[in-house]
Amino acid sequence: MSALQAAGLSKVYGSGPSAVTALDGVDVTFESGRFHAIMGASGSGKSTLLHCLAGLDRPTGGSVRIGDADLTRLSDEKLTLLRRDHVGFVFQKFNLLPVLTARENILLPLSIAGRRPDQQWFDQVVAAVGLTDRLRHRPSELSGGQQQRVAVARALITRPWVIFADEPTGNLDSRSGAEVLGLLRDAVSMLGQTVVMVTHDLNAAAHTDRVAFLKDGRFAASVDHPTADALVGVLARLEPVR
Numbered sequence: 195m196s197a198l199q200a201a202g203l204s205k206v207y208g209s210g211p212s213a214v215t216a217l218d219g220v221d222v223t224f225e226s227g228r229f230h231a232i233m234g235a236s237g238s239g240k241s242t243l244l245h246c247l248a249g250l251d252r253p254t255g256g257s258v259r260i261g262d263a264d265l266t267r268l269s270d271e272k273l274t275l276l277r278r279d280h281v282g283f284v285f286q287k288f289n290l291l292p293v294l295t296a297r298e299n300i301l302l303p304l305s306i307a308g309r310r311p312d313q314q315w316f317d318q319v320v321a322a323v324g325l326t327d328r329l330r331h332r333p334s335e336l337s338g339g340q341q342q343r344v345a346v347a348r349a350l351i352t353r354p355w356v357i358f359a360d361e362p363t364g365n366l367d368s369r370s371g372a373e374v375l376g377l378l379r380d381a382v383s384m385l386g387q388t389v390v391m392v393t394h395d396l397n398a399a400a401h402t403d404r405v406a407f408l409k410d411g412r413f414a415a416s417v418d419h420p421t422a423d424a425l426v427g428v429l430a431r432l433e434p435v436r
């Protein structure tokens with residue numbers, strides 16, 4: 195089953211002579227219950243694709259489907275509700291609210307929606323990310339790795355259709371980064387979630403089930419069950435050193 199699908203997706207920034215085509219007709223499908231990565235050279239359109247897939251930005255053309263919804267046909271208000279209720283986000287810079295405790299940050303998407311937490315799911319998520327004894331701490335009292343684990347728990351708490359992760363290990367040391375990747379892996383393998391992650395890091399991408407490569411705003415290749423060596427080979431083919 196596909197959780198997420200882009201068809202003929204294009205995005206042009208600006209207009210006239212200064213227009214930049216960031217996405218140029220991207221067709222890509224992300225299967226449900228799998229861990230996906232998006233890779234490609236700097237400027238190839240990865241962040242733009244992620245933002246359009248997640249409904250954070252409007253494409254210029256084409257369509258994006260998440261579950262049953264065609265994002266490009268939704269009003270701004272409905273798009274906001276869909277993001278709130280069915281999409282989880284993990285960003286490079288954690289994006290936690292500093293005045294809230296870890297517990298309050300994790301529950302924030304439900305508080306905003308006026309929904310009561312399912313205590314069993316909350317306990318399961320908190321245990322999975324190893325934060326049971328840190329719930330009363332504020333972000334400033336947590337390490338970077340722990341803050342990102344709070345962000346992963348916050349993304350999981352609504353049981354979203356898709357979790358989008360934009361360079362989730364970019365601000366972490368290698369050990370904390372590996373822990374966060376392990377959590378995302380477990381969210382897919384053990385909790386049945388779907389994760390789409392943009393990364394530059396070959397080792398991070400090697401934790402995923404499938405890597406989609408972009409080149410010049412187009413889908414260029416994909417690799418199933420990637421190893422770092424296989425990804426190096428594809429990158430060398432797509433972006434040969436001149």
Ligand SMILES: Nc1ncnc2c1ncn2[C@@H]1O[C@H](COP(=O)(O)OP(=O)(O)OP(=O)(O)O)[C@@H](O)[C@H]1O
Pocket residue numbers: 207208214215216234235236237238239240241242243
């Ligand atoms: N707001 C914007 N206005 C104009 N051009 C933009 C804007 N955002 C991105 N671009 C351009 O669109 C293209 C794709 O950018 P994007 O950030 O999606 O690439 P990326 O693959 O994520 O790059 P990086 O790996 O460096 O983060 C680039 O040429 C970029 O300069």
